Amino acid sequence: MKRSSEKLWNYVWTAPVFLTMVVLLAYPILRTIQLSFYEYNLTSESQVFIGLEGYYKILSSNDFYGFLRISFIWTFGIVVTCLVIALPFAAILNNEFRCKSIMRPILMLPWATPVVITALTWKWMYSPNFGMIDYLLRALGLGSLVQNWLGDPDVALFSVMIPTIWRGYTFGAFMYLAAMQTIPVNLYEAAEVDGAGSINKFFHITIPGILPTIIVVNLLGVMWSLNAIQNLWIMTQGGPINSSTTLPIAVYKTAFLYHRFGDASVYGVVIGVMMLIFALLYIQFVAKKGELAEV
Amino acid sequence: MGRRLTAKQFIFYGALSLFVVLALLPYLWIVSTALKDFSEIFTIPIRLIPRHITFDNFKAVIYGQMHFSQKFMNSLIVTIATTLLSLVLSLPCAYALTRFKMKGKRFLLQTILISQMIPIVVLLIPLYIVIVKLGLINTFSSLVIANLTFSVPFAVWILYGFFTRLPISVEESAMIDGCSRFQILVRIVLPSAMPGIAASAAYTFISAWQEYIFALTFIDSQRKFTLPVALTSYIGQYGTQWGNMMAASLLVTLPVLVLFFGVQTLMVKGLTAGAVKG
Numbered sequence: 001m002k003r004s005s006e007k008l009w010n011y012v013w014t015a016p017v018f019l020t021m022v023v024l025l026a027y028p029i030l031r032t033i034q035l036s037f038y039e040y041n042l043t044s045e046s047q048v049f050i051g052l053e054g055y056y057k058i059l060s061s062n063d064f065y066g067f068l069r070i071s072f073i074w075t076f077g078i079v080v081t082c083l084v085i086a087l088p089f090a091a092i093l094n095n096e097f098r099c100k101s102i103m104r105p106i107l108m109l110p111w112a113t114p115v116v117i118t119a120l121t122w123k124w125m126y127s128p129n130f131g132m133i134d135y136l137l138r139a140l141g142l143g144s145l146v147q148n149w150l151g152d153p154d155v156a157l158f159s160v161m162i163p164t165i166w167r168g169y170t171f172g173a174f175m176y177l178a179a180m181q182t183i184p185v186n187l188y189e190a191a192e193v194d195g196a197g198s199i200n201k202f203f204h205i206t207i208p209g210i211l212p213t214i215i216v217v218n219l220l221g222v223m224w225s226l227n228a229i230q231n232l233w234i235m236t237q238g239g240p241i242n243s244s245t246t247l248p249i250a251v252y253k254t255a256f257l258y259h260r261f262g263d264a265s266v267y268g269v270v271i272g273v274m275m276l277i278f279a280l281l282y283i284q285f286v287a288k289k290g291e292l293a294e295v
Numbered sequence: 296m297g298r299r300l301t302a303k304q305f306i307f308y309g310a311l312s313l314f315v316v317l318a319l320l321p322y323l324w325i326v327s328t329a330l331k332d333f334s335e336i337f338t339i340p341i342r343l344i345p346r347h348i349t350f351d352n353f354k355a356v357i358y359g360q361m362h363f364s365q366k367f368m369n370s371l372i373v374t375i376a377t378t379l380l381s382l383v384l385s386l387p388c389a390y391a392l393t394r395f396k397m398k399g400k401r402f403l404l405q406t407i408l409i410s411q412m413i414p415i416v417v418l419l420i421p422l423y424i425v426i427v428k429l430g431l432i433n434t435f436s437s438l439v440i441a442n443l444t445f446s447v448p449f450a451v452w453i454l455y456g457f458f459t460r461l462p463i464s465v466e467e468s469a470m471i472d473g474c475s476r477f478q479i480l481v482r483i484v485l486p487s488a489m490p491g492i493a494a495s496a497a498y499t500f501i502s503a504w505q506e507y508i509f510a511l512t513f514i515d516s517q518r519k520f521t522l523p524v525a526l527t528s529y530i531g532q533y534g535t536q537w538g539n540m541m542a543a544s545l546l547v548t549l550p551v552l553v554l555f556f557g558v559q560t561l562m563v564k565g566l567t568a569g570a571v572k573g
Contacts, residue, residue: 007397010391010395010396010397011397013387013388013390013391013395014387014388014391014392014397014403016383016384016387016388017384017385017388017403017407017447017451018388018403020384020443020447021406021407021410021447021448024418024422024440024441024443024444024447025410025413025418025444025448027421028417028418028420028421028422028444029413029417029418031420031421031424032417032418032420032421035420035421040424042424042427088310089314092307092310092311092314095307097307097308097311103311103315105556105559106315106318106319107314107315107318108318108555108556108559109318109319109322109552110317110318110321112551112552112555112556113321113548113551114501114504114505114523114547114548114551115505115507116505116507116523116526116527116547117325117505117526117544117547117548118321119527120526120527120530120540120544121321121324121325121541121544122321123530124324124328124537124540124541125321125324127537129339130336130337130339130341132320132324132341135339135340135341163321166317166321170318223412226414227412227414227415227416229415229416229508230507230508233507233508233511234507234527234530248414248415248416251414251416251417251419251420252416252419252508255416255419255420255423256423256512261420261424264416264420265420268414268416268417268420269417271414271416271417272413272414272417275412275413275414278412279409279412282408282409282412283405283408283409286408
């Protein structure tokens with residue numbers, strides 16, 4: 001008798017978190033799924049069941065495929081660029097050099113910067129005439145590269161990707177660095193005996209050694225970037241003419257500018273499904289790495 | 296041989312300085328703009344080091360129409376409430392998950408892990424509807440509640456990582472001496488888990504401090520704006536006041552940087568334990 005009451009008592013400890021998750025995460029998710037089958041009007045609180053009509057309308061519209069395409073360019077553009085920058089960056093930091101302890105915080109600065117401030121600062125840097133970017137490009141003799149950074153539909157999405165990458169690659173870099181430091185030194189020494197150069201060592205020892213971390217960081221990166229809306233909202237609000245409207249931006253605009261909560265929920269469900277796939281992959285890899293295996 | 300080495304070093308230091316410049320450039324621009332007077336901000340050629348340094352922008356931000364101190368207090372209230380509440384909710388849970396045998400533990404942990412990936416916009420619509428119905432629009436409580444969606448799972452995850460690494464033996468002997476679980480948590484576990492608690496508190500503080508989307512959606516009244524929303528709302532209004540904006544940005548960023556680097560070692564430990572165990 002005592003044992004079972006004790007066991008029940010154990011669950012009480014987790015109850016606050018469990019309830020928070022049910023009320024603040026499970027309920028909203030189920031409600032979004034439900035709303036996607038309805039036409040919802042906030043002011044009259046009227047809710048009309050339309051079944052799959054909302055899905056049909058949105059999945060057969062050109063807009064949707066545009067947003068999907070933009071989301072893919074945005075997400076993979078950011079993740080791939082971050083990877084390409086972060087790997088050599090981590091490899092550099094994995095060496096001993098002077099002033100390393102001072103360098104570390106400086107190099108971490110982008111990751112520590114609040115997203116809103118990143119967005120504001122870059123918006124000002126992109127500003128035509130008096131912004132820093134145009135000025136630097138002209139000073140370097142690259143004046144022909146000057147663009148209407150946030151105002152040109154062909155350029156705006158990429159212009160917002162740059163600050164996102166600026167802030168994002170540091171996280172990966174320091175994760176890779178931590179992983180690199182666990183690779184046994186004798187592997188490198190053995191390779192040196194065999195006459196391997198540093199490029200060779202990087203591709204044949206370092207990369208395979210940190211591959212699990214690379215996978216985990218990049219799965220996280222895909223999920224974070226796909227979801228990221230702050231930079232986009234602050235810098236372009238998805239414009240000009242929808243050219244930087246990713247799916248999450250479409251949700252936000254549809255719900256809070258056009259007040260079409262049902263349609264917005266359809267977009268939301270689509271993002272949710274995409275995210276679920278990556279989240280399951282992520283769980284798979286994290287579990288394999290032993291984090292959850294000990295449970 | 297010697298020459299090759301120097302060439303190598305040249306590339307090495309070249310690449311390193313490139314990264315340093317990249318990291319610092321936006322900051323140089325923020326500081327430089329914040330210290331310039333209005334006319335110099337719009338003077339060509341642009342000078343990184345202002346011709347004459349002025350603190351007028353900071354004065355304008357603090358005493359001017361931005362009502363910076365009011366927004367600062369708003370942010371502080373929401374952020375501290377979020378941090379305290381998520382710690383109180385997460386501590387017992389993280390402790391129980393590491394110490395008790397429970398069914399569904401793995402499921403709960405996986406759910407906590409996945410919940411950090413839920414798109415905020417998916418939660419936003421139902422939360423907005425509920426908050427409107429409860430009459431909580433334009434209240435700080437709405438923001439604190441919404442912040443829990445990301446802060447609680449993250450806090451549990453970080454604390455879980457720290458608790459797993461605390462030795463159980465001390466607690467066992469305390470239990471033999473007749474201490475209750477609660478006494479053990481308060482007297483033994485909490486003091487030794489302080490670094491983990493500080494790390495998760497710092498992280499929660501940082502993310503709640505810069506939370507933007509909930510604050511943008513749930514708060515209409517200017518008086519109740521938090522700093523991130525207040526700052527962005529000035530883009531249109533005072534579109535040309537970049538000096539003020541950059542001065543305000545610095546003031547918003549400073550607490551974050553202090554916290555971030557103050558507990559950086561702790562956080563790196565916590566993050567690596569939680570997200571990717573190397």
